[in-house]
Amino acid sequence: MSNDSPFVQHPSIKLEDVREDFEANQATGRGGETASSRGYNAERLAGAVLSEGCSFHSWSDQSHYDTFVTPTDGVYGRVECKSCIYQYPSGGYGRFRIWAHHHGVLSYMAENWSDTASYLYFFVVYSVEDSIEREVGKLVTTAGIVDDVIDEWTLRNHDSMGEQRARDISWRVLLRRLGVSQERFETADIIDLTS
Numbered sequence: 001m002s003n004d005s006p007f008v009q010h011p012s013i014k015l016e017d018v019r020e021d022f023e024a025n026q027a028t029g030r031g032g033e034t035a036s037s038r039g040y041n042a043e044r045l046a047g048a049v050l051s052e053g054c055s056f057h058s059w060s061d062q063s064h065y066d067t068f069v070t071p072t073d074g075v076y077g078r079v080e081c082k083s084c085i086y087q088y089p090s091g092g093y094g095r096f097r098i099w100a101h102h103h104g105v106l107s108y109m110a111e112n113w114s115d116t117a118s119y120l121y122f123f124v125v126y127s128v129e130d131s132i133e134r135e136v137g138k139l140v141t142t143a144g145i146v147d148d149v150i151d152e153w154t155l156r157n158h159d160s161m162g163e164q165r166a167r168d169i170s171w172r173v174l175l176r177r178l179g180v181s182q183e184r185f186e187t188a189d190i191i192d193l194t195s
Helices: 015-019 032-050 100-112 143-149 171-178 182-187
Strands: 067-069 077-085 095-099 118-129 132-142 154-158 162-170
Touching: 015 032, 015 132, 032 067, 032 077, 032 118, 032 132, 077 095, 077 100, 095 100, 095 171, 100 118, 100 143, 100 162, 118 143, 118 171, 132 143, 132 171, 132 182, 143 171, 162 171, 171 182
Parallel strands: 077 118
Antiparallel strands: 067 077, 095 162, 118 132, 154 162
């Protein structure tokens, strides 16, 4: 357990550990369907890393966040999880997609309800080796900090949400804007920017 963080309870649990759980998605290869499955596993990873109970569980009652976490100090967290591949087969670095309407609600809640809960982002970068995902690094931070590094929104079409504003941001650009070196990100169990 981390002594200086109210949230990080089990930093050494990795994305590939979640994959082995009986309820996890066993995505193989690349593409939209496997990326989506790995996204669900990232939500379960956040639940295990950030909750005292350390279970590969994800639960949310609202669309602007992916999982609810209960750390030891009683400060509850609502966590939006984002995952992306280290590098696409075409050569570009993976990108996180942040939806403006979800981010807006999360940021508003963070500003107005921070005395009752914390509103967080949990980012995971993975590589694919032999059709299996391997965690490269993970980071947890506040919605307010993410709000400070998002600079522009563009319209995107989504199958179920229709046309919405979003920001696609390379994981390397995100790290740079957060002041985190790539080496630190890839060697630490987790980067915690919540305190």
